[in-house]
Amino acid sequence: MKKTFKKLTCIILTAIMVCTTMAFTVSAASGPSYSKRQTVYMTSKNSNSSYTSIYVGNLTSSQKISKSSVKSSKSAVLAPYSLYRNTYSYENQYFESGMKGNKGSGYSYSIELRAKKAGSANISFKIGSKKYTSKVTVKAYTNPISSLTVTGVKNGSSSNLAGKFKNKSYSDLKLSKNVKNATVTCKAASGWKIVRIGTFDENNKLQRSISTRNEGASVLSLHAGNLTKNHINEITVDLVNTKTGGSLSCTMYLS
Numbered sequence: 001m002k003k004t005f006k007k008l009t010c011i012i013l014t015a016i017m018v019c020t021t022m023a024f025t026v027s028a029a030s031g032p033s034y035s036k037r038q039t040v041y042m043t044s045k046n047s048n049s050s051y052t053s054i055y056v057g058n059l060t061s062s063q064k065i066s067k068s069s070v071k072s073s074k075s076a077v078l079a080p081y082s083l084y085r086n087t088y089s090y091e092n093q094y095f096e097s098g099m100k101g102n103k104g105s106g107y108s109y110s111i112e113l114r115a116k117k118a119g120s121a122n123i124s125f126k127i128g129s130k131k132y133t134s135k136v137t138v139k140a141y142t143n144p145i146s147s148l149t150v151t152g153v154k155n156g157s158s159s160n161l162a163g164k165f166k167n168k169s170y171s172d173l174k175l176s177k178n179v180k181n182a183t184v185t186c187k188a189a190s191g192w193k194i195v196r197i198g199t200f201d202e203n204n205k206l207q208r209s210i211s212t213r214n215e216g217a218s219v220l221s222l223h224a225g226n227l228t229k230n231h232i233n234e235i236t237v238d239l240v241n242t243k244t245g246g247s248l249s250c251t252m253y254l255s
Helices: 002-016
Strands: 021-028 031-041 050-059 078-092 102-115 119-127 130-139 145-150 170-173 179-188 192-201 206-211 219-227 233-241 247-254
Touching: 031 247, 050 119, 050 130, 078 119, 102 119, 145 233, 145 247, 179 192, 179 233, 192 219, 206 219, 219 233
Parallel strands: 031 130, 170 247
Antiparallel strands: 021 031, 031 050, 050 102, 078 102, 119 130, 145 179, 179 219, 192 206, 192 233, 233 247
């Protein structure tokens, strides 16, 4: 169980900060699409190992980003970590006569970055001989959740689990018993809005989620079904800061 949790923690650290607000996206029919400015949050008060990424899409097969071209203006704040090239293909066919299907492919990159501390840095990269720049602002971690309750689950004597996110955006908690028909209810801290709650039942490989699209909500609930002791039940809350526009995801593993 501990090994599984460690693996899941690594995954969430890598993915958690990918959820950022793209304040201004550069896009053109014949050019790359990427976020020119974005704000991210550290995932822990005591760690310098938070991760985020810049997504670069709308590329052709010949447009490539070289690893050596990826630079940070302040590596003490934000440093390049890895570079992923993604490819996909699709084909669409219709059953109705007279309608013509289509197919195609696409290419994109994810520039993975390691956030070390609060501050800002310009991340530059080249596609061919042309240089592109994205300004990334890193904010210190703050608990975005005021209250989090799950039917039949307590942290010690308290039914409010929000304290588990006091110092970091990921946590685990042992279940004392199996819980039937659980409901997750979250209340955002001041200055934050909830955009999504999601759950994953590892035992039954079942996912559930509810989202508020772009409006955000101060309070949001989700029916989580049955929670099984000694099996990982993952709860993730995605939030956005109403002032900075930066996003943060908090994940709890119940087992």
